[in-house]
Amino acid sequence: MTTPTYFSRRSVLGLAGLGAGAALLGGCGDDGSGDSGDGGGSATIDWWHISNVDPMLTTWANLAKDFQTANPGVEVKITPLENEAFKAKLTTVTQAGTPPDIFHSWGGGVLKQQVEAGLVKELDLGDAAASINKNGLDIYKVDGKQYGVPFDLGMVGFWYNKELFDKAKITAPPATWGEFLDAIRKLKAAGVTPIALAGSESWTAHFYWAYLAIRIAGVDGLAAAAADGSFDQPDFVAAGARFKELIDLDPFQKGFLGAKYSATDGQSAIMGNGQAAIELMGQWAPTTEAAYSTTKKGIGDKLSFFPFPSVDGGKGSVEDAFGGGNGFALGKDAPPQATEFIKFLLTADSQRKGASSDSILPVTQGAEDALKDANLKSVHAAIVKAPKFQLYLDQAYPPAVGTQVNDSVAELVAKKATPEKVAQDIAKVAKNQ
Known part of the structure; x- marks a missing residue:
């Protein structure tokens, strides 16, 4: 490669x-x-x-x-x-x-x-x-x-370790959010760290909340909220609630809140060294994983990709992309x-x-x-x-709004904020732009 x-x-x-x-x-x-x-x-x-x-x-x-x-x-x-x-x-x-x-x-x-x-x-x-x-x-x-x-x-999509999925007896990439949560449970039961996350860099966690908002509210729903600041409406609270379902499973590596993305002990290295099964990241993930892995080669052919799953009842298409x-x-x-x-x-x-x-x-x-x-x-x-x-x-919106999205989602991941507070805090900043 x-x-x-x-x-x-x-x-x-x-x-x-x-x-x-x-x-x-x-x-x-x-x-x-x-x-x-x-x-x-x-x-x-x-x-x-x-x-x-x-x-x-x-x-x-x-x-x-x-x-x-x-x-x-x-x-x-x-x-x-x-x-x-x-x-x-x-x-x-x-x-x-x-x-x-x-x-x-x-x-x-x-x-x-x-x-x-x-x-x-x-x-x-x-x-x-x-x-x-x-x-x-x-x-x-x-x-x-x-x-x-x-x-x-x-x-952005899910990059995953096929060998660790096999170890957890996960036979196919999850297609729905419910299936994704089930896969996390199976990985934990098999003694595998499910997800690598650079918790000290808030942009990494915002990917989860953003994708859930896209699946639940739809791209058009996000555009409407960006226009009038209405990020406190139910669809965005629901995005946080779904993300909280994942957070409550404690799926991330030990010490993730202090981890960086590009570091020899960070998110990319953990994936590149085969120490976690999944990361949600952009198309640069394979290269960065390899660069920060111990071997400088990553996990090679064990790495594969699947798109963010659908959410039952959501307005967005599973084929809508975020990146x-x-x-x-x-x-x-x-x-x-x-x-x-x-x-x-x-x-x-x-x-x-x-x-x-x-x-x-x-x-x-x-x-x-x-x-x-x-x-x-x-x-x-x-x-x-x-x-x-x-x-x-954090690129689509004015800098103040993008920063608030990142910071609020980081608080949710750290279990310091509720889904409702995340939505309210983002809306407060967006309505003042």
Whole structure:
């Protein structure tokens, strides 16, 4: 198996403060009236991305060279940055009103703030939009307009150890929440730690509450609550109550409340060393498990994937997906050639070059044939057929709301809050946005 290089969905959280500074720049944006033409002629494109290691570091560099060869007079100036350095540098330039022409974006609430501050411009993809995953494009829309594009789209699901499932005599992945709870009981009875959880990092637990909300209230229900702050209505209390059913089974490893995600004794390592049966995580899980395991190889072919189960009586479809991805936004002063470059990066041929190393889950139709890893193919197939897609709540919502979701769910996991209090506290913050 080729070891993929993934972009952690956690990276966006550090940009939570960006909106506060950027909002002061609302009058700084221009309307792009100086941009004209079809992208021909001379131009320098300033491009910042966070793929600062191979294989994507080289992949992006080679694609930039290909574009320059096909477009004489165009120079693509690349600035690869590590996540934290990127966040710090982007905050500085956006506060100064000088964003790069193309820069990494996770969409959602931060992109909305950048739009409102006049820091990014609308993207016209033309006919290219028809071949790009619609759910992925929607993450980068603000008020129905396209302000960014995905180049990678993943989802959260259950990664499980087939050998430990066999030990507990679990013959098939659970398809319903009731079956999932039964599987937890069987694992405990067999002397297996059911779930690895990084309890000291609240974003990891929010996955459970969010998915239960998606299954019970539906993606549309979440959208309605985000619009008016009504997270205190019964469906969201029910999401907490269902999660509490799991918490009350004490399914997590000893000392989970102090555990980190990326550490040699953290959630990913526990899974990678075969010390727990399950983790709820994004598509980067296999790579991270391997990286933090003792052998640096993880559990190999023992690892498999199943989607979050259905909840009886819920309004959401079991095929609705929860996750996010990585993409690019267009700075307010970007030349027209920058739009053409983004379109080039989203062609099937360009996307295949990232997918061929299992480094991205492609968003362009036809590029998926380059994926090699069987588990990643399963994740991609689930994304493609998902009727609705919910972005991570701590990215989809304004930073204050996303932070409250994470913090309140962490209190539930620590048995310091009730499902009702979780819903009420989130609603209180959301209604004040």
